[in-house]
Amino acid sequence: MTDVQLPAQASPAPGGAAVQEARVAVVIEDEDDIRSLLSTVLAQAGFEVHGAANGADGVELVRAHRPVVTTLDVNMAGMDGFETAKRIRSISSTYIVMLTARTEEIDALQGLEAGADDYVAKPFRPRELRARIDAMLRRPREVAPARADTTAPSSASAAAWLDHHGLRLNPETRVVTVDGDEVVLTRSEFDILADLLSGGRRVRAKTDLAIMLRGDQSVADFVSDSDARAIEVHVANLRRKLGESPSEPRWIETVRGVGYRLTG
Incomplete structure (x- = not known):
């Protein structure tokens, strides 16, 4: 599938000047029509979108493009969504949104244990997906664990x-x-x-x-x-x-x- 790419969006700096901030997303989905829909929804939200049809390629896209958000299908041939999430989480702090069939809620729970931040049931509503992603982006990004100073803090x-x-x-x-x-x-x-x-x-x-x-x-x-x-x-x-x-x-x-x- 051809990647959907939009230019980086300008975001306001504290002093009022605009600075360029890349909003990159990766879509990992083996069904072409759903991958296309997800890419369109994210592109409309201002993301530069890269798509992959399987978990292995998706992990490499995450490694190469360092996305802010990654959507991940649970049921894929070969490397499934759970294993893909674990591999992504080992190399990236990207927000992971897993997609699962509505009748397979256990998949969502297992996905959270694998490192996903949220999940959306299929068939999903674009407005719901946008709302969940917008809400995640307002939360602090995870940072590398810092050694806590537990001795006599100021x-x-x-x-x-x-x-x-x-x-x-x-x-x-x-x-x-x-x-x-x-x-x-x-x-x-x-x-x-x-x-x-x-x-x-x-x-x-x-x-x-x-x-x-x-x-x-x-x-x-x-x-x-x-x-x-x-x-x-x-x-x-x-x-x-x-x-x-x-x-x-x-x-x-x-x-x-x-x-x-x-x-x-």
């Missing part, structure tokens, strides 16, 4: 940390430590943990956490039961990385039928 840096039972999180540097040891989290896991820590004992519903991850109340219409289950996957992965038992939680307490809050 008063300024100490004020930035959120603490709870030996768990420390710095929203500015996006660093998390448990009993002094750094823990590497995905973007979604970090944002969920930061939201819970800042909320104290306030209960956060799964739907509220899903909307928070999107960063825009206008996408509330697109929150489904699958999105709530995706939050469950993120929290399960978060607990595993923190070393917490769901039955005897140290930090995150499940409020059955509602959502989550910090332990007392």
